[in-house]
Amino acid sequence: METGISDEDILLRLKEVLHDTFEIDPSRVNAQTHLFTDLELDSIDAVDLAIQVQDMTGMRIKPEDFKNVRTVGDVIATVRALLTR
Template identity: 40%
Template sequence: MKDRDEILGVINKIMLEMFEIEAEQVTLDARLYEDLDFDSIDAVDMIVKLKEITQRELKLEDFKAARTVGDVVESIFRIMNP
């Protein structure tokens, strides 16, 4: 995953498969907790899945400030492109 569009596509797939959230809801501006009804367990589950996909060490601290899907995309982008 080298670009933001590819990362967003992976997140869309995760959201649909794991949380039954349709792709049209998963925009860069979508707020995880308010718009997508995430809770802390959902966030951890998503990070675990992203770790499997990226084969990178992902830490919860890297995502603590993430409030939107765009924040998650940026966090993954920084990890994948050091």
């Protein structure tokens, strides 16, 4: 991914990932969506999501970078931080 990507582009890609990986309807996903309460993901799902984000960015995510992620917006911020390193 290039760094000129918008948060909206990241959100669209995350919707695809969540749909393809967890069969979550993209219409349920926005920046305020809580991964665990709204989408019912668990800690193993969060690891899978982190791997997907790594694949998406081509960059390694340290577990501590992802442990405070709670919402889709947090994932977007993590992707943004990886892309601007």
